[in-house]
Amino acid sequence: MRKVYSKIESIAGNVITVSADGIKYEDLAEVSSAHGRSLAQVIKLKDDKVALQVFAGGRGISTGDEVRFLGHPMRISFSDNLLGRIFNGGGQPRDNGPALTENMIEIAGPSVNPAKRIIPRNMVRTGIPMIDVFNSLVESQKLPIFSSSGEPYNELLARIAMQAEVDMIILGGMGLKYDDYLFFKDTLEEGGALSRTIFFVHTASDPIVECLLVPDVSLAVAEQFALQGKKVLVLLTDMTNFADAMKEIAITMEQVPSNRGYPGDLYSQLASRYEKAVDFEGAGSITILAVTTMPGDDVTHPVPDNTGYITEGQFYLKNGRIEPFGSLSRLKQQVNKDTREDHRALMDGMIKLYAAYKESMEKKSMGFRMSDWDTKLLKYGEIFEKELMALSVNIPLEKALDKGWEIFAECFMPEETGMRTELLKKFWPGKEEK
Amino acid sequence: MKDIISTGKVVGVNGNMVTIEFDGEVLMNEVGYVKLNTPQGEKNLKSEVIRINGNRADLQVFEMTRGIGIGDVVELTRNLLAVTLGPGLLGQIYDGLQNPLPQLAEQCGFFLDRGVYLDPLPAKEWDFTPVVKPGDTVTRGDSIGTVPEGIFTHRIMVPFNLLDTYKVKSVVPAGSYPVSGKIAEIEDSKGTVYPLTMRFQWPVKRAIDAYTERLKPVDPMVTKVRLIDTFIPVAKGGTYCIPGPFGAGKTVLQQITSRNAEVDIVIIAACGERAGEVVETLKEFPELTDPRTGKSLMERTIIICNTSSMPVAAREASVYTAATLAEYYRQMGLDVLLLADSTSRWAQAMREMSGRLEEIPGEEAFPAYLESVIASFYERACLVRLKDGSTGSVTIGGTVSPAGGNFEEPVTQATLKVVGAFHGLSRERSDARKYPAIHPLESWSKYKGSVEFDKTEYARRVLYKGNDVAQMMKVVGEEGTSLDDYIVYLKSDFLDSVYLQQNSFDPVDNSVSVERQRHIFDVIFKILAAIFDFQVKDDARQYFNQLRQLFLDYNGSGWDTDEFTAKEKELLDLLSSKQKDIDETAAQMLETTR
C-alpha cells in the first residue's frame, strides 16, 4: 500500500521534491538517509511534483535516499502514558522511555466553534501578587510574557507552573537552551510536579522544522486532555523562536516577506495556536502562558506586536519584575469582582499611588524640590517594590491584599489613599486593637 | 441557474489555494466544491475561483485543505459567492460564509467541521401580508408584501437580480407561509413566469443598487459617546475608522457603539479577531434590552463571526457578507450600522492570497490593489432614496490594527483616504486609562455634529492651547508657567476629564443622549469661557478639582432628575463664585446663538 520513492529531484533548504502520485496535502513521509530516518510533511502539490519539508532538515540528504509515504498527516499518540515523559517536536522520545504509538491523534485540528465557547470565569491563582492582585490570570486565558532577553522568564514560568492550581502542565520548548531545559526538568521534579507534566522540547541545536511543530503538538495533546475534563496549563517558551523558525523557512521558500523578513501570515499562524486556549463547557480547559522575548527590547517588533493583537493582555517582565504599567490581563474583570470586596479598589488605589511615586521620582531626578507628599510617595514606592513587586514574593492573594493595606498604613494617613470610607473602616490595619 | 455544472480536477495544492484543470467554461469568482474523501465520508469544501489561465483555474478554499490530493474532483456551480436574503436573519450568528454557528454546533459539537453548510434561514413560517395584487407592475426591490420580523416590518421584495419590468400574476392571500414556500408569481416582458418565495440570493461582492438615488449623509449617527457625537461625529450613511495599537480600546469602543447607537440594525463583523470577544457579545446581547424598543438587543443585531483561527479565505469574504446583509435591510428603509473589527485582518487575508498567487507585491507585501479594494468596501456605505420615497442607510465603521501601532502603514493610510471620520486611538491615553482613548486633537470628522460647530471649535482651541502649556510645563515646571497659561491648562484638563472621557461601566455615564450632550456642553462652555479671579496657582488647582468632582457627580446623575438639577445649580454657583468676566469671543458666540 505505502509507496516508496527513491529519486529525490531537488533539495533546497529543508524542502525536498519527489515525483509521486496519490499523495494528499499535508501527508507525512519518512525519509531515510545515511544519518538516520526523519519525518517529512507534504507542503505543496503541483502536478506530479510533491514538495516535502523534512523535519530533520535537508542537510545530508542524498538524491538517492528513500522516501516512504505514510498515507496520513502528522499525528501524535495520546494517552496517560504521555505524563512525565519528554519528547521532541516530532513526538519522538527524548528520555529513554519507549516510543508511543497507541491512539494516534491528528495535530493542528479545526478550531472551536465560537458559539460553543463560554465566558471565562475561574481565576488561576499563582501566589505572585503582581499577577493575582493586579492582573489576575484566568482559566482559558492566553497570555504572553513580554521580556527582554536577560530577564528570568523561564524561572517565572516554572514558578507559575509549580504553583498554579491546574491538573496538568504541558511545556512546549522552542529553541530552548539545553541548560534551561534541564532547569525546567529539575524544578518540576523537585516540586513533585513531573508526573503531571509532559514535555515537548526543541532545543537550540535541534532541526528547525521540529521547532515549528512544538506548539501544535503541545496544544493537540492539551486539547484531548481538556476534552477529558482536565484543566491544562500550556507553557510555551519562546514563541519568538517559533516565529523566527517560520521566518527562516518562509525565506528559503522564497515567500515575499511582509515586515522585517517575517511572512505575511505571521498573525494568522500565531493566532491559530493561541486561539486553542479554551474553556470547554462541561469538560476541562486550556490556559496558555507563553514567553515572547522582544528583540532589541522593542515591543513594536513584529513578533510581540502581532502577539499583543492576539492575546488577552500581556505581562511585561522588566528589571526582574512584572511591570504594573503596560502589563494587562484583559480578563481580570471577569474574576476579581468575586474574590474579596477590597480587591478591585486596592488594585486601583495602589497603582494610582505607584504612578504618583513614579512622577515624584522623575521630579527628584530633575532636581525639583521634594514636598512632604513626595517624600511619602518615595517611601511607599520603595516598600511596594520590595514587598509586593519582587518576583521572590510568594503569598496567596488574601495575604497580598492584607500586605497592601499594611504598606498603606506604613506610609499614609487613611484619607490620603483615596480609598472609600467603608473599605478604610473595614480594612485599615490596627483598627481592632484600638 | 445552476443547470450547467462543469467539473475540474485538482492539479495543485498550496496552502488554502488549489489549482484545477477544467474543460468547458469557468466563471471568474464562481463557487466550486472540492470533493474530498475522508474516513468520516465525503466532504465538499466550498471554494471560489480567483484566477483563470488557459484550462487551469486557481481557487481559494474556504476550509482547511489537509487531505486534498491531485486528481480530486471539483464541481463548479456557476454561482458567484452569495448570501441568502429573507426574513429570519436578525439575531443570527453566522460565520463569514453565512453558516449559522449555533446550529452548526448542535450538529457537529465543539469543533468546526469542514464541509458542513446549513441553511442560513430558519425553516419558519411567517405572517405574510401582500401589498400587491394581480395585474400590478413591479420591478426589482419593490415590495410584494411584508412579514413582521421582531420589531421590524420586513419587506418581501422582488429579487434584486430580476432586471426587467414584471406583472404580478398571482399573490397568496394574507396568512402564514413557510420561508421557502411560493408567495407570488411574476411575469416578465417576454412572458416568462418567475415564482417568488420569501428568500433569494445575492452575490456578496456586488453592492445592492436597487434604489433611485444616493444622497449626501448629513444626519448624525448618534453613538452616545460624547467625544464622538460632539467633536468627531459620524453621519448616517457615512464611514469612519478606528485605528489604534493593540489594547487601546478599539473592540470595547465598538462594543459600546453596537449597544447604544441610535440606528435600527447593527451588524457586527468580527473579522479575524479573538473568538472570546464575540462570545461576550453573543452571551450578553440576549440579556440586554434595547432602550429604544424595550426588546432584547439581539433582535436588532446580526453577528458575522470569522475569528482569527477560522479559515482565512472565509475571513476575506466575511466583510462582504456583512455588507450585503446591511444593504438588504437598508432596502427596507432602515438605518443600519456595520461594525467591522478588524479591517486589517481582512487586508491581511488578501495579502496571504496575493502571496500564494505570486502577484507582484506592494508596500509591506500587501497587494497593489489594496487601496482600491478598501475604497470600494467603504463605498458600500451610503444613504439612499428608495423607490417608494423612503430613505435607508448603511453606516460603516471599521477598526484598523496597524503594525507597531504606527499609522504610517498601508491599511491605515488607504482607509484614511476614503473615510469621513477618523477616530485615532492613542497608546498614551489608553496607558493613562483615559477611555475612550480617542486622541481628541489628531482625530477628525467631515460630518456635522449635534452641537454648534463654532462652540466645539472654541473648546478644541482650549484643548490645543492646554496641550501646548502641558508640554511646556514638562520643561520649565509649574513654577515657570504663568498663572494665565496655567488656567488654560486646567480648563483643557477639565474638559478632558469630565467630557471627553466617559465611564463605560457607569450605568448613566456609559451612554449620553444628544439632548443631554447639548445641555451639559453649554455648562462646560460657560466654564471654558470664564475669566477667573485667582491669586495663585494652588487656588486655581483646588478650584478646578472641586469643579471636576462636582461635574463627575453631575455626569453620574440621571437625566432630568432632581439630583441632576441640584448638581447643575451647585456647579453654576461654584462657577459664579470665582468668575469675574467672560472671554469676548465666547460672549459673541453666546450672543449670536441666542
Ligand SMILES: Nc1ncnc2c1ncn2[C@@H]1O[C@H](COP(=O)(O)OP(=O)(O)OP(=O)(O)O)[C@@H](O)[C@H]1O
Ligand atoms: N472604554 C473603556 N473603558 C474601560 N476599559 C477599557 C475601555 N476600552 C478599553 N478598555 C480596557 O482595555 C482593554 C483592551 O481593550 P480592547 O480589547 O478594546 O483593545 P483593542 O484596541 O481592541 O485591542 P486589539 O487590537 O488587541 O484587539 C480592555 O480589556 C479593557 O480592560
Ligand SMILES: [Mg+2]
Ligand atoms: Mg480588539
